[in-house]
Amino acid sequence: MATISDVAREAQVSVATVSRVLNKQDSVKKATADRVYAAIEKLKFEPNILARNFRRSESRVILIIAPNITNPYYSHILTGIGDTANELGYSALIFNTANSEEREKEGMEMLKKRRADGAILLARNQGSQWLEEYAENYPVVQCSEYDPDVPFPHVSIDNYKAVREVMAYLFALGHERIATISSKNRYISTDLRMKAYKDALGEEGLPVEENLVAYAGLDYSFRSGKEAAEKLLAQENRPTAIFCISDTIALGAIAAAMEKGIRVPEDLTVIGFDDVEDTMMFHPYITTVGQPCYELGKNAMRMLYDRINGQLDPQHEMVLKHKFIIRESAGRRKQDD
Amino acid sequence: MATISDVAREAQVSVATVSRVLNKQDSVKKATADRVYAAIEKLKFEPNILARNFRRSESRVILIIAPNITNPYYSHILTGIGDTANELGYSALIFNTANSEEREKEGMEMLKKRRADGAILLARNQGSQWLEEYAENYPVVQCSEYDPDVPFPHVSIDNYKAVREVMAYLFALGHERIATISSKNRYISTDLRMKAYKDALGEEGLPVEENLVAYAGLDYSFRSGKEAAEKLLAQENRPTAIFCISDTIALGAIAAAMEKGIRVPEDLTVIGFDDVEDTMMFHPYITTVGQPCYELGKNAMRMLYDRINGQLDPQHEMVLKHKFIIRESAGRRKQDD
DNA sequence: TTGAAAGCGCTAACAA
DNA sequence: TTGTTAGCGCTTTCAA
Numbered sequence: 001m002a003t004i005s006d007v008a009r010e011a012q013v014s015v016a017t018v019s020r021v022l023n024k025q026d027s028v029k030k031a032t033a034d035r036v037y038a039a040i041e042k043l044k045f046e047p048n049i050l051a052r053n054f055r056r057s058e059s060r061v062i063l064i065i066a067p068n069i070t071n072p073y074y075s076h077i078l079t080g081i082g083d084t085a086n087e088l089g090y091s092a093l094i095f096n097t098a099n100s101e102e103r104e105k106e107g108m109e110m111l112k113k114r115r116a117d118g119a120i121l122l123a124r125n126q127g128s129q130w131l132e133e134y135a136e137n138y139p140v141v142q143c144s145e146y147d148p149d150v151p152f153p154h155v156s157i158d159n160y161k162a163v164r165e166v167m168a169y170l171f172a173l174g175h176e177r178i179a180t181i182s183s184k185n186r187y188i189s190t191d192l193r194m195k196a197y198k199d200a201l202g203e204e205g206l207p208v209e210e211n212l213v214a215y216a217g218l219d220y221s222f223r224s225g226k227e228a229a230e231k232l233l234a235q236e237n238r239p240t241a242i243f244c245i246s247d248t249i250a251l252g253a254i255a256a257a258m259e260k261g262i263r264v265p266e267d268l269t270v271i272g273f274d275d276v277e278d279t280m281m282f283h284p285y286i287t288t289v290g291q292p293c294y295e296l297g298k299n300a301m302r303m304l305y306d307r308i309n310g311q312l313d314p315q316h317e318m319v320l321k322h323k324f325i326i327r328e329s330a331g332r333r334k335q336d337d
Numbered sequence: 338m339a340t341i342s343d344v345a346r347e348a349q350v351s352v353a354t355v356s357r358v359l360n361k362q363d364s365v366k367k368a369t370a371d372r373v374y375a376a377i378e379k380l381k382f383e384p385n386i387l388a389r390n391f392r393r394s395e396s397r398v399i400l401i402i403a404p405n406i407t408n409p410y411y412s413h414i415l416t417g418i419g420d421t422a423n424e425l426g427y428s429a430l431i432f433n434t435a436n437s438e439e440r441e442k443e444g445m446e447m448l449k450k451r452r453a454d455g456a457i458l459l460a461r462n463q464g465s466q467w468l469e470e471y472a473e474n475y476p477v478v479q480c481s482e483y484d485p486d487v488p489f490p491h492v493s494i495d496n497y498k499a500v501r502e503v504m505a506y507l508f509a510l511g512h513e514r515i516a517t518i519s520s521k522n523r524y525i526s527t528d529l530r531m532k533a534y535k536d537a538l539g540e541e542g543l544p545v546e547e548n549l550v551a552y553a554g555l556d557y558s559f560r561s562g563k564e565a566a567e568k569l570l571a572q573e574n575r576p577t578a579i580f581c582i583s584d585t586i587a588l589g590a591i592a593a594a595m596e597k598g599i600r601v602p603e604d605l606t607v608i609g610f611d612d613v614e615d616t617m618m619f620h621p622y623i624t625t626v627g628q629p630c631y632e633l634g635k636n637a638m639r640m641l642y643d644r645i646n647g648q649l650d651p652q653h654e655m656v657l658k659h660k661f662i663i664r665e666s667a668g669r670r671k672q673d674d
Numbered sequence: 675t676t677g678a679a680a681g682c683g684c685t686a687a688c689a690a
Numbered sequence: 691t692t693g694t695t696a697g698c699g700c701t702t703t704c705a706a
Contacts, residue, residue, distance in 0.1 A: 388699035
C-alpha cells in the first residue's frame with residue numbers, strides 16, 4: 001500500500017504538498033498538483049483514513065442511538081439520517097438499544113471513546129438525568145422524541161397541534177364518544193397527544209372518561225392495539241371513534257372491530273398516526289397523521305453536522321410539518337348511536 | 338483528555354507497561370498492574386481508539402451493504418448482524434445502496450479506504466464480475482443472496498428445497514393449476530425457487546404454463562404483487578393456487594382476490610415466503626416459508642469475523658434451516674374447479 | 675517483568 | 691508556492 005511519502009517521491013515534491021492537494025488547498029500550482037495526481041494514479045494511492053482520523057482526531061462517524069431498526073417508522077428516519085450523513089462525508093453507525101437504558105448508556109460511551117463525533121438520539125424518554133453529563137462535551141441531537149429539559153437541540157413535529165386537528169375533524173363528523181389508544185411510555189409525543197386529546201374534549205364541553213382511554217404495549221404492536229381496542233369495544237356504551245397513536249395500533253383496532261362485526265367506518269371511526277406503511281393494504285385505508293420521517297432524519301443530521309463543525313449560532317429546535325391524511329377509516333357518526 | 342503517558346507517569350511505570358495492562362498481557366506483575374489501574378481510574382483515562390486503530394491498522398468496523406433498510410426482511414438480518422458484531426467488538430456500518438450497483442461499488446470502496454475491516458453483502462445479484470477484484474484482498478461474506486461463481490463464502494437457506502416442500506404440499510391439497518408470482522431480478526433465490534416450481538410441476542407430469550407465471554416488481558411490493566395477481570386471476574381458466582416469493586406479494590394477491598370476490602383459501606390458495614411480519618394481521622393468516630433472518634445475520638457476521646481474524650480453515654458455505662408454516666391461506670382444491 | 679525508543683501515515687506550523 | 695519537521699497516542703521490538 002503506497003503512502004503519502006511514496007507519492008511525494010514519485011512526484012518529486014514534499015509530503016506537505018501532497019497533503020495539500022489531497023485536501024484541496026488552493027495554494028498549490030496547477031503544474032505541481034498535476035504531477036501529484038499523476039503519481040497518485042500511478043501508485044494507486046489511497047489516503048490512509050485511519051492515520052488521517054487519528055491526526056485530525058475525528059472519526060467521521062456519527063452514532064444513531066435507536067431502540068429498534070425493525071420498526072418502519074424508525075427505519076425511514078434512519079434512511080434519512082444515513083443518506084444525509086453520506087452526503088456530508090460521514091458514516092452513520094446504528095446502535096441498537098433494544099429499548100434498554102443500559103444499552104443507551106453504552107451507546108453514549110462510544111462518544112467518550114471517540115468512536116463517533118456526535119450522536120442522534122431517537123426515542124428519547126423524558127426525565128433521564130444522566131444524559132446531562134454529555135450535554136456540554138459532545139454534539140448530540142434528539143430526533144422525533146425529545147426531553148425538553150435536556151439541553152440538546154431537537155427536531156420533531158408538533159404533536160399537540162396534530163392531535164388537535166384530528167379531534168376537530170372528529171367533532172366535525174359528529175363524534176362525541178371519542179376514545180384513544182395510547183401507551184404507557186415516557187415519550188413526549190405521547191404526553192402531548194394525550195394532552196391535546198383531553199384539551200380538545202374539555203373545550204368541546206365533553207368529559208374525559210377513564211374508560212375511553214386504553215393503552216397498547218410499549219412496542220405499539222398490532223396485537224396490543226387489538227387487545228386495547230377489544231376492551232374499548234366491549235363496553236355497552238362504546239365509543240364511536242378511536243384515535244390511535246400509531247397506524248399499527250389502528251390496524252389492530254380495525255381487526256378487533258371486524259371480529260366483533262363492527263364495521264369501519266360505518267359503525268366505528270378509527271384514526272391512526274405516522275402514515276408509515278400498511279395503511280393502504282386492505283380497506284378501509286387508514287385516515288392518519290403523516291410524519292415526514294425521512295425529513296426528520298435529514299434535518300437531525302444537518303443539525304448535528306452544524307454542531308460538530310462548530311456553527312456559531314446553531315438552531316435549537318426545529319418543528320417539521322405533519323400532514324393530516326383523510327382516507328377511509330373515519331366517517332360521520334350514525335344518528336342512532 | 339489523559340493519554341497513556343499521563344497514566345504512565347502517574348503510575349510510575351513506562352508507557353509500554355500501561356499498554357500491556359490495557360491489552361491484558363499477562364507479563365505484568367499484579368502489583369504493577371494495580372498501580373496502573375489506579376492511575377487509569379484517577380485520571381479517567383480512555384484509550385484513544387483513533388490512535389489504536391491507526392497503529393493496529395484496523396477500524397473495528399464492518400460494513401453491511403444493503404439495498405434498503407426499510408424492508409423488514411433486511412432489518413431483521415441487520416439486527417442479527419449488528420448484535421453479533423457488537424458482541425465481537427465490532428461496529429456495524431450500514432451502507433444503503435438503494436439497489437444501485439454504482440452505490441454498491443462505492444460501498445466496497447470503503448474497504449479500500451480502510452473505513453471497514455470487512456463487509457457483508459446482502460441482496461447480491463449474480464454475475465457481477467467486478468466483485469472478483471475484492472475477493473483476494475478483503476474479507477467479504479454474502480448473506481441470504483449470493484453468487485455461486487464468486488469466491489466469497491455465503492450463508493443462506495436452501496431455497497430450492499423450501500419450494501419443493503411448498504409444491505408437495507400444494508399437490509397434496511389437490512392443486513394442479515398452480516401459479517407463481519416471481520420477480521425479474523438476478524437473485525439466486527429467485528432462480529432456485531423458479532427452478533423448484535418448474536421441476537416439481539414436471540415431476541408431477543404437469544405442464545409449465547407461461548400464463549401461470551407472473552412477475553411482481555423488483556421491490557416485491559404489495560402493489561406490484563396485487564397487480565401481478567390480478568393478471569393471473571383475470572384468466573378464464575384461473576389458477577387454484579398461487580405461490581408468491583414474498584409475504585408482501587402474497588398479501589397483494591389476497592387483496593386482489595378479495596376485490597374480485599374470490600375467497601382465500603376456499604376459492605384460492607395463496608402461499609408466501611419469509612414469514613417476516615404482517616402475516617398474521619388479518620384473516621386468512623398466511624401460510625408461508627419462514628426464514629431465520631436473525632440467525633442468517635448472526636452467522637454471516639461470525640463467518641466474517643473468522644475471515645478477518647485469519648481463521649485457518651474458514652467455512653465456505655452455510656445453509657440454515659427454513660420452516661414451512663401452515664396457517665390459513667392454503668386449502669384443499671374444490672372439486673368443481 | 676519492565677523500559678527505551680522507533681515508527682505507523684498524516685497534518686499543519688513555521689520557514690524559506 | 692513549496693519544503694522541513696514535529697508531533698498525534700499507541701503498540702511492539704529489542705534490550706536489560
